[in-house]
Amino acid sequence: MADSDGSVEQKFSLREVLDTFRQCLSENKEVYLQHYVSGWRGLVKFLNSLGSVFSFISKDAVNKIQILVNHQNGENGGHYITVQSMVKYELENGLVDLTKRGGHPESGCRTLLRLHRALRWLELFLERLRTSNEDSKTSVMCADAYNESLAQHHPWVVRKAAGVAFCVLPGRQAFFEVMNVGPPEQVVAMLGEALPLISEVYQITEELYSHHNMLDLP
């Protein structure tokens, strides 16, 4: 549908995000980068619909998505099909800054690690949403999930800004409406479908990064 300014409306759909995370895993449990990035694109649509307070977060996510897309579309794009092939290629060719930032500030590995950490936040947040009740506050659920995950990797100023943004999150009912799924029971059911997929993608990536000692890339 076109907006009044002629731009194409980009409505968030939880179903679409669920489908992209379903497509993420290959038969032998490799993570397809293209679908991983599409999943994040879908989530950013949701974030954008929440208002400009969140734009510093969505800008960072979009920037990281774009770095990964550039790798996929670049001359070595054939190595950026799965997270596993990307890790292998970048490590074998010395394209990752392993201990301090240097010549490869935009490696696929360090960029994906930032989104991977955010995926843990998402998993924790969605699980809280799924098991929440009408009186639960999205701001509290979001902050708790953040403090348990991403916050450990952010400096004070980012944690403060994130905390301010969480305070203006819409309430649970409005939040569920933006998901475009239907009544709350259907949202809860779909979250129950989405969570194991997100969790599996997270676990596989976590093990891969841990195996290569890359969970703290600068």
Ligand SMILES: CCCCCCCC/C=C\CCCCCCCC(=O)N[C@@H](COP(=O)(O)O)[C@H](O)/C=C/CCCCCCCCCCCCC
């Ligand atoms: C299913 C629908 C309901 C949930 C929808 C959630 C939608 C969330 C969409 C996007 C999440 C944003 C992901 C942010 C990635 C952050 C990556 C990161 O950690 N970047 C920092 C480090 O990067 P480098 O400097 O090392 O390159 C960077 O400093 C961060 C800057 C921005 C602040 C990030 C705060 C993240 C807060 C967590 C997301 C809150 C979203 C709330 C909306 C419900």
